[in-house]
Amino acid sequence: MPGYSHRTGAVLAAVLIFTCVMIGAQPVVRADPSRPVAADGSRIAETRVESDRQSELEVYSAAMNSATRIRVLRAADPDTPAPTFYLLNGANGGSEGNWLDGTDLVDFFRDKQVNVVIPFGGAGSYFTDWRSDDPVLGRQRWSTFLTEELPPLIDATFNGTGTNAIAGISMAGTSVFQLAMAAPGLYKAIGSYSGCVRTSDPAGQAVVQAVVTQQRGTVVNMWGPPTDPAWRANDPYLHADRLRGTAIYVSTGTGLPGPKDDFEGAHGDLAHLLYQLVFGAPLEAVANLCTHQLQDRLRQLGVAATFDFRPNGTHSWGYWHQDLRNSWPMIEAAIR
Numbered sequence: 001m002p003g004y005s006h007r008t009g010a011v012l013a014a015v016l017i018f019t020c021v022m023i024g025a026q027p028v029v030r031a032d033p034s035r036p037v038a039a040d041g042s043r044i045a046e047t048r049v050e051s052d053r054q055s056e057l058e059v060y061s062a063a064m065n066s067a068t069r070i071r072v073l074r075a076a077d078p079d080t081p082a083p084t085f086y087l088l089n090g091a092n093g094g095s096e097g098n099w100l101d102g103t104d105l106v107d108f109f110r111d112k113q114v115n116v117v118i119p120f121g122g123a124g125s126y127f128t129d130w131r132s133d134d135p136v137l138g139r140q141r142w143s144t145f146l147t148e149e150l151p152p153l154i155d156a157t158f159n160g161t162g163t164n165a166i167a168g169i170s171m172a173g174t175s176v177f178q179l180a181m182a183a184p185g186l187y188k189a190i191g192s193y194s195g196c197v198r199t200s201d202p203a204g205q206a207v208v209q210a211v212v213t214q215q216r217g218t219v220v221n222m223w224g225p226p227t228d229p230a231w232r233a234n235d236p237y238l239h240a241d242r243l244r245g246t247a248i249y250v251s252t253g254t255g256l257p258g259p260k261d262d263f264e265g266a267h268g269d270l271a272h273l274l275y276q277l278v279f280g281a282p283l284e285a286v287a288n289l290c291t292h293q294l295q296d297r298l299r300q301l302g303v304a305a306t307f308d309f310r311p312n313g314t315h316s317w318g319y320w321h322q323d324l325r326n327s328w329p330m331i332e333a334a335i336r
Contacts, residue, residue: 088168102317124215167191253313260318
């Protein structure tokens with residue numbers, strides 16, 4: 001593979017293990033018989049109306065036997081059917097930085113005819129179905145939740161058209177590919193911002209190990225030991241041909257300090273700026289290498305995709321904010 005060797009993989013693994021701390025009084029309406037309930041019992045258990053355009057949901061997942069917090073931004077005209085755009089947070093599940101806090105998401109989508117759905121939770125989960133319950137992270141069946149349980153509930157409750165797109169940052173920049181593979185045709189478009197899509201080679205396994213361990217999970221509970229076939233089965237790099245016909249947008253910086261790596265970009269927080277420069281720089285350099293590998297792979301397969309290689313920038317929200325804006329025209333065109 002161009003630009004990749006066992007030595008590169010060893011160096012990459014060492015960098016990742018050291019640095020991988022991935023970085024994203026209202027009325028309450030409780031569940032009632034009129035609200036949609038899936039055959040397996042999945043349902044919207046609670047709705048908190050935050051404004052005329054925003055709702056906070058607690059959605060019960062039968063697969064995980066737990067409720068997940070979901071923020072929904074309604075389409076500009078709620079009375080007209082609208083597609084749905086799912087936005088996934090990074091490795092911390094949105095507890096320390098998320099789409100609502102890190103971007104101008106609400107203002108950007110205010111005039112757009114699309115329902116935006118942001119799940120919270122799933123820290124270190126890769127938003128996949130784990131083979132075993134984890135002592136710390138619990139039961140992880142995110143792929144089932146996001147592809148089978150949640151979309152019908154969203155469509156039924158928020159006048160959805162059944163047309164979807166999905167995007168995510170960092171860890172979730174991998175997950176969006178895996179979810180599209182798991183449910184062919186569910187997502188017309190995917191956006192991956194600063195992700196590392198290759199997961200089953202030694203360097204990719206080091207990435208996954210670092211992310212899961214950082215959240216105190218045990219990675220063998222996800223896909224088994226490194227030799228288990230599940231690692232290859234869940235590697236989008238190996239199965240990228242399955243994404244043919246899906247609109248794909250992938251972006252990354254280089255790790256070099258850029259225009260968002262200053263006090264203004266860090267919202268005047270010195271500690272946050274130091275984090276961007278000390279940890280966010282090497283993390284983005286890793287994402288850059290992974291993204292070049294993915295570009296080579298898609299070219300070999302003849303799978304169309306849009307790649308945005310920024311000349312600088314760290315692993316941080318200021319750049320993902322811009323990535324979302326840059327990718328939206330392509331995503332919007334795919335879900336109209």
